[in-house]
Amino acid sequence: MTGHYDVAIIGGGAAGLMCALTAGQRGKRVLVVDHANRVGKKILMSGGGRCNFTNTGTTPANFLSANPHFCKSALARYTPWHFIEMVERHRIAYHEKELGQLFCDISSKLIVKMLVDECHAAGVRIETSCSIERISHGEGENASFRLHTSHGAFAAPALVVASGGLSIPSMGASGFGYELARQFGHAVLPTRAGLVPLTLSGKHQERLADLSGVALPVTASCNGQSFSNFMLVTHRGISGPSILQISSYWQPGDDLRLDLLPGRDALEALQQWQHERPAAELKTVLGEVMPKRFAQRLCEVWLPNRPIKQFNLPQLREIADVLSNWPLVASGSEGYRTAEVTLGGVDTDELSSSTMQSRRVPGLYFIGEVVDVTGWLGGYNFQWAWASGHAAGMAV
Numbered sequence: 001m002t003g004h005y006d007v008a009i010i011g012g013g014a015a016g017l018m019c020a021l022t023a024g025q026r027g028k029r030v031l032v033v034d035h036a037n038r039v040g041k042k043i044l045m046s047g048g049g050r051c052n053f054t055n056t057g058t059t060p061a062n063f064l065s066a067n068p069h070f071c072k073s074a075l076a077r078y079t080p081w082h083f084i085e086m087v088e089r090h091r092i093a094y095h096e097k098e099l100g101q102l103f104c105d106i107s108s109k110l111i112v113k114m115l116v117d118e119c120h121a122a123g124v125r126i127e128t129s130c131s132i133e134r135i136s137h138g139e140g141e142n143a144s145f146r147l148h149t150s151h152g153a154f155a156a157p158a159l160v161v162a163s164g165g166l167s168i169p170s171m172g173a174s175g176f177g178y179e180l181a182r183q184f185g186h187a188v189l190p191t192r193a194g195l196v197p198l199t200l201s202g203k204h205q206e207r208l209a210d211l212s213g214v215a216l217p218v219t220a221s222c223n224g225q226s227f228s229n230f231m232l233v234t235h236r237g238i239s240g241p242s243i244l245q246i247s248s249y250w251q252p253g254d255d256l257r258l259d260l261l262p263g264r265d266a267l268e269a270l271q272q273w274q275h276e277r278p279a280a281e282l283k284t285v286l287g288e289v290m291p292k293r294f295a296q297r298l299c300e301v302w303l304p305n306r307p308i309k310q311f312n313l314p315q316l317r318e319i320a321d322v323l324s325n326w327p328l329v330a331s332g333s334e335g336y337r338t339a340e341v342t343l344g345g346v347d348t349d350e351l352s353s354s355t356m357q358s359r360r361v362p363g364l365y366f367i368g369e370v371v372d373v374t375g376w377l378g379g380y381n382f383q384w385a386w387a388s389g390h391a392a393g394m395a396v
C-alpha cells in the first residue's frame with residue numbers, strides 16, 4: 001500500500017481541486033489523482049484563456065438537470081462571492097464582461113495557480129499522470145476504497161469522483177466517472193454535448209455556407225427557452241453565444257426558431273419603413289439592421305424582395321412572421337470535440353444535495369460536471385464545480 005488518506009479525489013479539475021483544498025483546510029489528509037500531465041486543463045483553456053470563473057447572477061434557474069432543485073443547496077452555501085473572496089485574496093485582477101460574467105484580466109493560469117497553492121498550503125497531495133486501473137471497496141460500515149493506480153495503491157474511507165464530462169477528449173475527458181457510478185449501482189442519465197455549435201446539412205447548409213463569418217444578434221428559442229445574443233454563421237452550421245446556449249435545450253428534430261429582429265416588433269418596423277421609405281427594397285431596409293449579405297440571402301430564399309410600398313398588410317404580416325420566427329433546421333451538433341459541457345450524467349436522485357454523497361454507498365461522492373447538473377454559458381459551470389466541490393469538501 002502506497003498510502004492511506006482520509007479522502008481520495010479522482011480528477012484535479014475545477015471541482016476536484018475545490019473539494020481538495022476545502023477538505024485539506026479542515027485537516028483531512030487528501031489525495032488528488034489525475035491521469036492528465038497537469039491539473040486544471042479545462043480551467044486553462046476556459047473563457048478564451050481568461051477563465052470566466054463565475055457569474056454573480058447565478059441562480060438555480062441557470063442550470064439544466066432532471067431534478068432542477070438538486071443544485072439549490074450547494075449553490076446557496078457556496079456563492080460567487082465566496083469564490084471572489086478567494087480570487088481577491090490572491091490578488092488576481094478580474095473584470096465583468098457581460099452581465100455578471102467575471103473573467104481574469106490576465107490569464108486563467110492564475111486561477112489554477114490559486115487552487116494549487118491553496119491545496120499545497122492545506123497539505124493536499126496531487127498525483128498527475130496517474131492512471132487508475134481499478135477501484136475496489138471493502139465490506140462493512142468503515143470499509144475503505146482502494147485505488148490501484150500506475151503510481152501504486154491508495155486507500156481512503158471517502159472517495160470523491162470529480163472526473164468531469166466527456167467534452168474535449170483531447171484535454172483528458174473520459175467516461176470514467178460514469179463507469180464508476182454504474183460499478184457502484186448508480187443510474188447515469190443519457191449524456192450529450194451541450195454549449196456546442198449546431199450543424200446544418202443539405203440545402204439548409206448550402207443556403208448559408210458562403211456566409212461563414214457573418215454574425216448578427218438574434219433571439220434563439222427552443223422547447224420553451226430563449227436566449228438573446230449573437231449568432232455566428234460557420235462553415236458547417238451556426239454558433240455564437242445564443243446558439244451555444246440554446247444547443248443545450250435542443251435535440252435533433254426539435255423546432256428551433258430565431259427572431260432576427262430581437263427586441264423589435266417586426267410588423268411595426270416594416271410598417272415604419274413602408275411609411276418612411278416606400279421606394280426602398282426590402283433587402284435594403286433589412287440590410288440596415290442586420291449584415292447586408294444576410295439580408296440579401298433572406299430575400300433570395302425566404303422572403304420576396306420588392307420595393308416595400310408594394311406589400312399589402314397580409315404580406316407584411318407574413319414577412320414579419322418569417323423575421324421574428326425564422327425556422328432553422330439543424331441536423332446535429334459538433335459533438336464532444338468542441339462542446340463546452342456534457343449534459344446528463346450521474347442521476348441526482350441517489351445523491352444528497354447538501355453533501356453530494358451517494359445514498360447507496362457511504363463514503364462515495366460525485367461532484368462537478370459528472371453529475372446531472374449543467375449550467376448555461378457564462379461562468380455558471382465553474383460556479384457549480386466550486387459549489388459542489390465545496391459541499392463535498394465540507395462533508396468528507
Ligand SMILES: Cc1cc2nc3c(=O)[nH]c(=O)nc-3n(C[C@H](O)[C@H](O)[C@H](O)COP(=O)(O)OP(=O)(O)OC[C@H]3O[C@@H](n4cnc5c(N)ncnc54)[C@H](O)[C@@H]3O)c2cc1C
Pocket residue numbers: 010011012013014015016033034035036038039040041042043045046047048051052053054130131132162163164165167168171172173174175176177339340341367368369370378379380381382383385
Ligand atoms: C473550451 C471550454 C471552455 C470553457 N469555458 C468555461 C468558462 O469560461 N466558464 C465556465 O463556467 N465553464 C467553462 N467551461 C466548462 C467548465 O470547464 C467545466 O464545466 C468544468 O471544468 C467542470 O469541472 P469538473 O471539475 O467537473 O471537470 P474538469 O474540470 O473537466 O476536470 C476533470 C478532471 O478529471 C480528470 N480525469 C478524467 N478522467 C480521469 C480518469 N479516468 N482518471 C483520472 N483523472 C481523470 C481530467 O484530466 C480532469 O483534470 C468550459 C469548457 C470548455 C471545454
